[in-house]
Amino acid sequence: MSDTVSDADIIIGVDTHKSTHAAVAISGLGVHLGSLSIPASSRGYEALLDWARSLGPVRAFGIEGTGSYGAGLSRFLNDHGHPVLEVNRPSRQLRYQRGKDDTLDAESAARSVLAGQVTARPKSGTSTVEMIRHLKVARDAAVKARSQAMQALKAIIVSAPSALREGLDRLHGKMALLRHLAALRPGPLTSTMASAKASLRAIARRWLALDAEVRDHDASLGQLTQSLAPALLQAHGMGTGTAAEMLILVGDNPERIHSKRPWPSSAAPARSQHPVGRQAATA
Known part of the structure; x- marks a missing residue:
């Protein structure tokens, strides 16, 4: 990610919770551009997207908890054509040492995206x-x-x-x-x-x-x-x-999911559209 981000690109990190989400924007140079707290609702998602777009071209969103509290926001952003990357939550040891700070966690998520430390896309959860x-x-x-x-x-x-x-x-x-x-x-x-x-x-x-x-x-x-x-x-x-x-x-x-071993191109009698099914058929 760090090799392809331009100086003008905007990266948004989001720390998600049940009722509210904290977001931080940084530039392609790593400059802190601002922060925002939104309610975890459709109206809040729209406010976050409007705010992010007002800062410049959005390169990506790095979101914590895409499988739980951040699932709704991830789906909303994907539906609006914005790439979303799944960011792991900070370790418990780090939180114990520095205390819980939603803004710091959101900025950490954004910088993880900028540094190319996270590349996984969240599960779509729509099918x-x-x-x-x-x-x-x-x-x-x-x-x-x-x-x-x-x-x-x-x-x-x-x-x-x-x-x-x-x-x-x-x-x-x-x-x-x-x-x-x-x-x-x-x-x-x-x-x-x-x-x-x-x-x-x-x-x-x-x-x-x-x-x-x-x-x-x-x-x-x-x-x-x-x-x-x-x-x-x-x-x-x-x-x-x-x-x-x-x-x-x-x-x-x-x-x-990326694997050094390619998915089988053919399968036994009952062929499946899902890669797990194709791989199981050749086991």
Whole structure:
């Protein structure tokens, strides 16, 4: 970047947060030109772009947190034809030594772009892979909650009244136990037997609902993954979850990733448009 930036070019560094973003502009010579704080909203993005353009020809934006708080700003700038580079957040050690300063972080981001230390483009987050990521987040949360529900069931059963616990011991199979618990009738809460049944019934119903949610997410993820990279799912030992993780890692715009080994030009029977799928087919 430092070899191609002219003296008149403007580079903007942005430190992003949930509610506000801090921006600093520097010239191609590294001169600090000004700073700006904007709300993290469409109106704020427009104000930032107007401010940057008023300073001169904008060479690039270096943005921290393009996968989180800076995702909206990155998409906005890309839609308006401005190159955006992904800047890593400063190390915790540096922040501890000098304290947290949003303006300094934004200027550091801009100077990283000027020095050519950052070259990665952020994930676009606007197509099928972003849809997969959304569903994967929801699925993983449901799986975690389902595991916690099962642990809670076991903890209550272990200490439940003997008559209840012995009756449950005669049931065989996890699903049989869960359906039995979900159908319990605790009656008035006047004893530990009733409270144990009420708790077991509520948690068992929660587990069953979460299990149905996980299966729905799996079906949707399977459809999206199959449509995007069918060859990936045909690789030996490749499941829907693993395939989804690989696609999320690469993103919707795989040109961000550079490798000394070129992507295969041909693939086995089911050819995919996504490079991850083409590579998996040749594995």
